[in-house]
Amino acid sequence: MFKSEKLAHSIEQLIKHGQWKTHEKLPSLREQAQLSGYSLITVLNAYQILEAKGLIYAKDKSGYYVVKAKSILQHPLEMQHSKNIQINSKVFHYLKSIQHSDILPFGSAFPNPELLYNQKFMQLLAQHAKRKHSYLNSDNMPPGNFALRQLIANRYILQGVQCDTDDIVITSGALNALNLALEALTQSGDFILLQDTVFYGAWQAAERLGLEVVTIPTHPDHGFDIVAFEQALKQYPIKVCWLMLNVQNPVGYTVSNSIKQKIANLLHEYQVYLIEDDVYAELSYGKHKPLPMTYFDQHQRVLHCSTFSKTLGMGTRVGWIHAHQFSDAIQHLQLMSTVSVSPLVQNALVDFLSHHYYEKHLRHLRQRLAQYKQVFYDYLAQHLPEDCHIHFFTSGYFLWIELAPNCDSFKIYESLLKQNIGIAPSVLFRLEKNTQNYIRLNCSFEWNDTIEVAMQQLCVCIQQQNASSSFTLN
Numbered sequence: 001m002f003k004s005e006k007l008a009h010s011i012e013q014l015i016k017h018g019q020w021k022t023h024e025k026l027p028s029l030r031e032q033a034q035l036s037g038y039s040l041i042t043v044l045n046a047y048q049i050l051e052a053k054g055l056i057y058a059k060d061k062s063g064y065y066v067v068k069a070k071s072i073l074q075h076p077l078e079m080q081h082s083k084n085i086q087i088n089s090k091v092f093h094y095l096k097s098i099q100h101s102d103i104l105p106f107g108s109a110f111p112n113p114e115l116l117y118n119q120k121f122m123q124l125l126a127q128h129a130k131r132k133h134s135y136l137n138s139d140n141m142p143p144g145n146f147a148l149r150q151l152i153a154n155r156y157i158l159q160g161v162q163c164d165t166d167d168i169v170i171t172s173g174a175l176n177a178l179n180l181a182l183e184a185l186t187q188s189g190d191f192i193l194l195q196d197t198v199f200y201g202a203w204q205a206a207e208r209l210g211l212e213v214v215t216i217p218t219h220p221d222h223g224f225d226i227v228a229f230e231q232a233l234k235q236y237p238i239k240v241c242w243l244m245l246n247v248q249n250p251v252g253y254t255v256s257n258s259i260k261q262k263i264a265n266l267l268h269e270y271q272v273y274l275i276e277d278d279v280y281a282e283l284s285y286g287k288h289k290p291l292p293m294t295y296f297d298q299h300q301r302v303l304h305c306s307t308f309s310k311t312l313g314m315g316t317r318v319g320w321i322h323a324h325q326f327s328d329a330i331q332h333l334q335l336m337s338t339v340s341v342s343p344l345v346q347n348a349l350v351d352f353l354s355h356h357y358y359e360k361h362l363r364h365l366r367q368r369l370a371q372y373k374q375v376f377y378d379y380l381a382q383h384l385p386e387d388c389h390i391h392f393f394t395s396g397y398f399l400w401i402e403l404a405p406n407c408d409s410f411k412i413y414e415s416l417l418k419q420n421i422g423i424a425p426s427v428l429f430r431l432e433k434n435t436q437n438y439i440r441l442n443c444s445f446e447w448n449d450t451i452e453v454a455m456q457q458l459c460v461c462i463q464q465q466n467a468s469s470s471f472t473l474n
């Protein structure tokens, strides 16, 4: 264990045993260094580990504070094996239900578009729209625009990941990348491994391809349950894992580097491939973005997928896959389905990234998301019923709200929809029927009166539902 991990572990124990109360300030970096005898940088790393685990949060220039000092996550489920997944029609109806512009978009998977549509990027698009050569498709057909792939590869290299431009394939968003990867690696009836609470796109892909799914539980402290992971690899003929380890959707945790290293070792030992869904890594508020699994993988077992949808808008429809030896297979599938991504958008992205506008945009975006989410958290921490727990992580724009154990979040969703308020109920993310007491809330909006009224309505609705579920229990 690194020194910083040791220190983080000790502080974590103190938080769990109630040494510090909710929202109480932790010792400053300097004070903690004096108290513990570790260097400032070790203390900073330890605080960042605790931040990524959702145990503490940083406030601008003021220091680090404790998130709600209750147990962090329930250990909800055991390993499970499911055949015949059926979720597609549920997701379809849900997405349709929240689409209307009258519905407040707290159920949306995408950040507030006002934060994403960057003016400079729009100018570059307009400039390219006037140049005929920007439409020429031949340079932008699979595997995609060379300069764009080079810029993406450089971003990996800067993180210490080995990456060649030829390993990158541009796709029509991350969902396309993830689906192409799964299609290239599996056949109907194969076993795949998922976390028990995941982005619905993973369940949808499993249903579409006729795959059997083994799930591992969400770990109460670490997010990822490495013991259950090894047990699942031992017990089932898993071919591929589809995992989200950074800023996990919907829960929000980021898995530590030491667990990521163990995952990489196990992938090699059991000869299993990993499709990594890493669409939110840029939205981690810390100084360093979390490392992708490709950093730890020495044996080309990881196919890493990401996108510009969460940073420049879903309309961009540009994603990519770091596909290594599967680049050809992915392109074959692409040429039979989505073909190429808009050359115009690819060309504008090249200019946007190569002039460093993107970094500036990301800094601004993270700052806003951090501010907006904090306001939602502060309000809800004060107004939600006592038996609710908010899972708060210093990244992204979702809050994962745990309601009283028998509360049905789908009923809350249905009731709020009648009041034009959208939320995402847990039935979209986990199959287990008896634990549907969670809500994902998109908090990427600047607080105003309309939002406050909507959050009041949410709290009232949860209160009523919690009360009726405890009544049913009795």
Ligand SMILES: Cc1ncc(COP(=O)(O)O)c(C=O)c1O
Pocket (backbone or CB within 6 Å): 109, 110, 172, 173, 174, 175, 176, 199, 201, 244, 249, 277, 279, 306, 307, 308, 309, 310, 314, 318, 319
């Ligand atoms: C976790 C996760 N993965 C993948 C996607 C798909 O992203 P894209 O719009 O780039 O296809 C989303 C979008 O909601 C997501 O939340």
